[in-house]
Amino acid sequence: MQKPKGTYDVYGDLGKQIQYIEKVIGAMMEKYHYEYVRTPIFESKELFHRGVGDSSDIVTKETYDFQDRAGREMTLRPEGTAGVVRSFIENKLYGRATLPVKTWYYGPMFRYERPQAGRYREFYQFGVEVFGSNDPLIDAEIISIPVNIYRFLGLKGIKVKINSLGDEESRTAYKKALKEYFKPYVNELCEDCKVRFEKNPLRMLDCKVDHEKEIMKNAPTILSYLNKESEEHFKHLQDYLKAMEIPFEVDETIVRGLDYYTHTVFEVEADIKEFGSQKVLCGGGRYNQLVETLGGPSTCGVGFAMGMERLLSALEKENITFKEESLDCYLFALSENEKEYVAYLSNLLRMNGFSVTMDYNQKSFKANFKQVERLNPKFVLIIGEEEVKDKKITIKNNHTKKEEKIKEEHLIEYLDEEIEM
RNA sequence: GCGACAUUGGUGAAGUGGUUAACACACUGGUUUGUGGCACCAGUAUGCGUGAGUUCGAUUCUCACAUGUCGCCCCA
Numbered sequence: 001m002q003k004p005k006g007t008y009d010v011y012g013d014l015g016k017q018i019q020y021i022e023k024v025i026g027a028m029m030e031k032y033h034y035e036y037v038r039t040p041i042f043e044s045k046e047l048f049h050r051g052v053g054d055s056s057d058i059v060t061k062e063t064y065d066f067q068d069r070a071g072r073e074m075t076l077r078p079e080g081t082a083g084v085v086r087s088f089i090e091n092k093l094y095g096r097a098t099l100p101v102k103t104w105y106y107g108p109m110f111r112y113e114r115p116q117a118g119r120y121r122e123f124y125q126f127g128v129e130v131f132g133s134n135d136p137l138i139d140a141e142i143i144s145i146p147v148n149i150y151r152f153l154g155l156k157g158i159k160v161k162i163n164s165l166g167d168e169e170s171r172t173a174y175k176k177a178l179k180e181y182f183k184p185y186v187n188e189l190c191e192d193c194k195v196r197f198e199k200n201p202l203r204m205l206d207c208k209v210d211h212e213k214e215i216m217k218n219a220p221t222i223l224s225y226l227n228k229e230s231e232e233h234f235k236h237l238q239d240y241l242k243a244m245e246i247p248f249e250v251d252e253t254i255v256r257g258l259d260y261y262t263h264t265v266f267e268v269e270a271d272i273k274e275f276g277s278q279k280v281l282c283g284g285g286r287y288n289q290l291v292e293t294l295g296g297p298s299t300c301g302v303g304f305a306m307g308m309e310r311l312l313s314a315l316e317k318e319n320i321t322f323k324e325e326s327l328d329c330y331l332f333a334l335s336e337n338e339k340e341y342v343a344y345l346s347n348l349l350r351m352n353g354f355s356v357t358m359d360y361n362q363k364s365f366k367a368n369f370k371q372v373e374r375l376n377p378k379f380v381l382i383i384g385e386e387e388v389k390d391k392k393i394t395i396k397n398n399h400t401k402k403e404e405k406i407k408e409e410h411l412i413e414y415l416d417e418e419i420e421m
Numbered sequence: 422g423c424g425a426c427a428u429u430g431g432u433g434a435a436g437u438g439g440u441u442a443a444c445a446c447a448c449u450g451g452u453u454u455g456u457g458g459c460a461c462c463a464g465u466a467u468g469c470g471u472g473a474g475u476u477c478g479a480u481u482c483u484c485a486c487a488u489g490u491c492g493c494c495c496c497a
Contacts, residue, residue: 005488057495061422079497109497114422116491125497192494257496267497283497307497334455367449369457384455396456403456 006113006121013323017312020322021153025106025126028149032141034102034128039083041108045073051082051294053259055199062111076110079258080127080305081287082294088131089296099132118278118310127284129303131291136233139264139286139302140240146268146282146306147246153311154320157271158281160248162237164263165202165222165255166230168289171262174225175201185215202255221252233263260287264302270314281314282306328415330377330398332359332368334384341388345381345411352412372398379415 003009010018029036045065052059064076077083084105088094093101106126113119128145130138143160150158165171178201182189186197189204196203205219226234241248248266256265265285272279284304291299315321329349333342342358349356357375359368372380380396387393391408397418406414 002488062495111496113495114493115489116493119496123497127497278497280497305497310497364450365455366451366453366457371457373458380456382455386455394455 004121006115008120013321014312016323017315017321018308021308021311022106024152025104025149028145028152029104029128032102032145034104037084037087037103037105038107039080039087039105040077041110042074042076043083043086045075047082047086047294048075048078051085051260051290052079056257056259058111058257062113064110064112078111079109080105080107080125081129081258081260081290081303084127084129084303085131085290085294085296085301088129088299089291089294094132094291094297094299100138101131102128103130104128116278118275118307118313120309124308125305126308127303127305129301131299131301133302134233134288134300136237136264137240139233139237140244140246142284142302142304143241143248143266143268144244144246146304149306150268150281150311153315155270155314155318159269159271160241160246160266161251161254161269162241162248162264162266163222163250163252163254164226164230164234164237165261165265165285166226167262170222170226170230171202173227174220174222177220177225178202178204181220182215188215200259203257206253206255222255223250223252230263237264256283256285260290260293261285262288266304268306270310270317272314272317275314275317278310278313281310326355327357327375327377328354328419329356329379329381330358330372330375331356331381331383333362334365334382336362338383338385338388342383345383345393345408348411349415354415378419 026036045063048059048063054060058078063078066074066076068074084103088101088103104127107124108122109125110122112121115121128142130142143162147158147160166174179197182197182201182204186194189197193204202222205216205222223234238248238250251267254265254267255261263286266283267280268282269279270281282304284302286300286302288300290301291297329346331342331346333339339362346356346358357377359371363371369380377398380398382394382396384394387405392405393408393411394403394405395411395414396403404414
């Protein structure tokens with residue numbers, strides 16, 4: 001038996017690394033005053049088709065679809081936004097007095113893809129979604145979140161790239177211009193782009209195959225088709241980012257693969273050499289039509305998603321590790337006769353806030369000290385016949401190697417003092 | 422969906438068409454029955470990804486499949 005292709009198990013140091021990052025994220029979201037939301041890992045297939053978009057690769061060839069026993073069409077979520085939006089609508093959060101509603105989520109997503117560096121079939125994303133404000137200040141705040149998290153974790157070489165797709169009007173005008181421009185050249189484009197030409201011409205711009213061609217370089221650019229309002233939005237966003245001292249660059253090739261984006265789109269890249277196409281650590285943008293598309297009242301939205309696996313490998317590449325080894329006490333009994341007292345003491349210590357583990361298998365004295373070497377506790381408590389009789393415990397400070405006999409009633413006090421020193 | 426390379430024990434690995442598949446590390450026990458980290462000795466069974474084929478004989482050669490690693494596409 002083995003794990004399914006493209007999945008991985010978490011244990012050991014990786015587990016510590018992940019738990020630390022999760023803690024940082026949780027604390028950060030508290031500072032930003034976002035609320036935690038959790039939505040189902042599977043939803044109706046239709047939700048993703050309508051939400052993410054029928055023309056996106058994610059929905060057309062990467063979803064895990066299944067029928068439940070009653071024949072309902074279900075899909076394991078390939079991304080987080082659609083579910084959160086559905087929940088926002090279904091629970092009528094748009095009716096709250098305190099708009100905007102600022103939410104965050106964290107959990108596994110599923111895409112049926114060929115695994116490679118920084119990409120798995122089951123992967124974890126942390127993301128945020130904010131509903132009910134069209135102010136670019138929110139866009140700037142959203143961009144600041146991943147930047148601050150990466151900074152806090154100590155990642156260097158972070159690059160923020162932003163672009164604007166404009167509102168409906170701007171985008172329609174631009175699409176039309178694009179189509180007109182490319183029409184005479186359709187046959188020169190790659191197969192994918194021929195499809196994109198029909199379904200979603202914006203995507204042709206970040207095509208890797210045709211990227212170098214002259215026709216691409218001379219294509220009309222989105223920013224020159226923004227109407228006044230969209231242009232203002234984009235300008236204010238940049239002003240806010242500057243005010244927050246977040247460096248960024250405008251990159252017109254960023255159009256994003258999900259169909260629901262409007263106005264602001266952005267990506268945060270790790271500037272790490274041997275990171276190929278997986279260097280994008282985080283991406284997101286504004287989706288002012290999505291709530292309506294999914295059957296809710298017209299409500300603005302903006303958010304991003306961050307891939308945990310890529311963050312982890314970026315941290316690994318920069319040798320940033322978080323290990324909190326903190327075992328306070330290791331206890332062992334010299335014979336079976338003292339084990340009950342060990343049981344009593346371990347419980348006493350744990351209830352007083354110490355982390356405790358012990359020898360469960362009645363190992364030899366030597367084997368116990370070997371274990372001590374590996375676990376590296378602050379204290380070793382050796383319990384033999386005398387200790388039980390006199391209620392005096394032999395405590396060895398594993399760092400100073402100092403050994404003392406301490407009466408049980410002074411045990412906690414003694415340990416506290418020793419730790420202080 | 423396309424492409425390249427890989428797969429030997431608990432781990433890192435060497436290696437060969439034919440007798441017991443190196444070596445190292447780790448682990449367990451002992452020398453030392455209440456004080457470890459060193460040293461020495463001993464032990465760690467049924468291990469060459471799976472299935473076919475070629476062959477007198479395959480871990481080694483061929484094919485298929487699986488998985489892994491890494492690209493492309495796409496995305497986080």
